[in-house]
Amino acid sequence: MKSPVVKRSIVIAGHKTSVSLEDAFWKGLKEIADARHMTLSDIVASIDSQRRHGNLSSAIRLFVLDHYRGQSSDRDHRR
Template identity: 50%
Template sequence: MSGRPVKRSLTLRGHRTSVSLEDAFWRAFRDIAAAENKPINQLAAEIDADRDMDVGLASAIRVHVLDHFRKN
């Protein structure tokens, strides 16, 4: 497992985008989506809609993952 970010593709509201996330965050993000019975693109779109525009999507996903596991 690498600590280096890897670029991954997502589709948000019909538009392709990419985020660079470390493997551990990507796996946790996928696990959260599965636990919530949501496609990963839907969860990413929800996070995208809730984030401040001065915060990058990858950072918003990392914070979402951290918050999720802090609460559980």
């Protein structure tokens, strides 16, 4: 059985690193980057610079989750 987590390489702050993410989180991250007119490398560098603990993959998952929770909350407040 194929793992739902895929390891991907990305260059941030001039160095190559890898993150292990499910496709849904990777797709969400790309959507957020596009909406903010940022590259994936730039948005991951921003996430990396702001994380306080945990690994980068976890920080990305939390960032994506927080983004979409915020959108959901905004919709609820407009109703």
